[in-house]
Amino acid sequence: MTRVHAFSDDALGDLDAVGLVGAIQDGQVSIPEVVEAAIARAERLQPDLNAVSYVAYDRARAEARDPRGGFFAGVPTFVKDNVEVAGMPTQQGCDAYRARPVPRDGDFARMFLATGLVPLGKSQLSEFGFSPSAEHPRLGPVRSPWDAARTAGASSAGAGALVAAGAVPLAHGNDGGGSIRIPASVNGLVGLKPTRDRLPQDRMSRQMPLRIVADGVITRSVRDTAAFLREAEHVYRALRLPPIGDVTRPGHKRLRVAVHTAGIGRAASPEVAELTLKTARQLEELGHHVEQVDHPAPPTIPEDFLLYWSMLAMLVVRTGRQLGPGWDTARLDNLTLGLERHCRRRMHRLPGAIARLRRTARVSAQFHQTYDVALSPTLAHETPLVGHLDPTLDFDTVMERILAWVAFTPWQNATGDPAISLPLATTAAGLPQGMMFSAGAGREALLLELAHELEEASPWASLSG
Template structure:
């Protein structure tokens, strides 16, 4: 199985972001050296991975010579191409319109880059983030560095592929149905979807009837994710949530862990369920109380979430010319986007009820977590599929059925607003990463980070380095 990575003995070495900060502070490397190394690594792997949407090399080199400050000053990163970064276009994973550079940073990019991170450019996503794999009919797929014949997940696939391959240690991702956790799971990364409202968010996402999208990062270590949340909190502090603070080690509290390998009407395959129970056994060995319990997910949830997802697609398709200008060409949208829009139009009478039920899911999750500190599930229903399995080209019905089988567990936290993290705690028989997901009550990222540190120490994460 060929693997694609760029780890080598340059300024980046195999350091995570926190390790790179230490090397920069010690004078072992300079910011210009680090940025040049990241650019060279990206150019080495991207012809195979197809992960980069927009290159901003000279801008990044200029910033490396005149750093803005912040804990991560000099650490290279990428931003997913569905948030605004001044001077770069926002292309949303599609070629249905021609995008020009935007005038100013969106709210998320302003917060993210205030931590000192240096943006090298933007990463590819599935069209508008709807598919769980980046397999655009004309722009091509984003491939998995562990096995380029397989998908890198979605919609934050470009970011995850570059982090896993060693091009950068940390990259932006966001998650409206699993799109931080899914690519983390299939690329062997840490992917934490924060609580709704934890991090600053662009206006378009803040205005949704159910705010299913959360921004975050994908990383190769728990401490990088923890450090990003800590530093972001210095820039943007949501007063309605308890602070995350500086989480640097495992917690001492032994937790009540609920395990389920079935969602609403669908379940993980046998191999994935078995891997989940191996993780449950590890938690028991660490002293946590583990028990199999039914998922708190109503039978109506999959259809309600799909209809809401389709409604967002319908709004984007109907408003394409207004949002993107005269260059917008609806005929160039992929079949999944247009199929979702048709589903919304056919089911318009059911949309208010679906939204109402999705809003009530937060209370269901809060009641569940009154008894259980953490829920353990697999991140996905099965192992990473090959390129082509989730292609939208064969048509909406086929790809949607396959998506529903694979993306069984992650959408629940998008509806409830609760935090959840995918950790690379398992592998498939052929050595591919298989993510395990831990979820907690809204506002309890600190608890998830403490548990993630403990599991990382007990079961070190594999990397391509």
């Protein structure tokens, strides 16, 4: 097992984002020193992890000399390469076209950067975010810093690898089927998918028939995730949702917790199921009421979600020429093309699938009238080796492997509910295994209170030692 990290005694040290803000404000380190340290770490890690897709280091140095305001002023970060940032191309983890720099920030980046974060560039993802493992045949795989022989997850693979390995304390990710929570689980991090419409989104995500994608951050600490959502709420307030506010400590209420060891169509491996039940026992020891129950997802959900996911691939294949010059469908990976075929052959089923997916919000709301929180593993089995989910494999083979691994996270993308992956478990091989907690729509504050409690009760391991 080869572990890779860049933690050292430079200006970043092993500080999380909130700690770094304090160090900057106290004059212990300067913003230019912090940004330069982050650049050096990212450059050191890139040959081993392949997590950066586009560098904007000179821009970051310029911003460090004249930082914008905001709570996170001067804190370095990366933005996932599927949202628009002024002056940077949006390559979408794909080499089937040549992306041009965009003239202005998209809606998410405008809010994200208004918190004061300094972007060092773009992080790598799987092609258009379709795979839970970023293993592009020409761009190369993104590797886990916990074991460089294994995937860093996806689609926010680069973000997870860079945060876990210490390049930056937090990074942007987005989640359309688990893509914040999956790399959080793989890389021993905190990853919260917010409620649908909690944060602003770029136009492409807003125009989906069912808005399954949510943007957020991947962090090393609960307080960083909570602080980001607090500061985001100062910039953009989702009026139809209850405010999150400033969540800095555990809640007092003891919760009704449902436990699932089987997800949407698949069950967890014996090892992961036992780790989940171990977490459930810890919740009981903390005074929560825990009950093992069946997952509320209707049996149609796995195929319905796959068909909707496939529709997004079909749209990419059919409209790709609009993304940039040089569009070449033949350079798309086999997973994207296979998803397009899957949808094309089942188009007549799509309206019914979308209608059923929309109804899941009501199913979940009814479930959460009984249970405050649901606990499940984030992923159904241990992190696979690079190559297991290689998108050049036969489509049926790689899809079967994807569905066997990603059996829990898509449910909250369908329902729109918030969910958080916490690095509470470790496999026999010494790898992080995330535990996922979900709640009813708008209840991020409840999840953060529980996350604070669990972090205090069982602090998790980090590559910083």
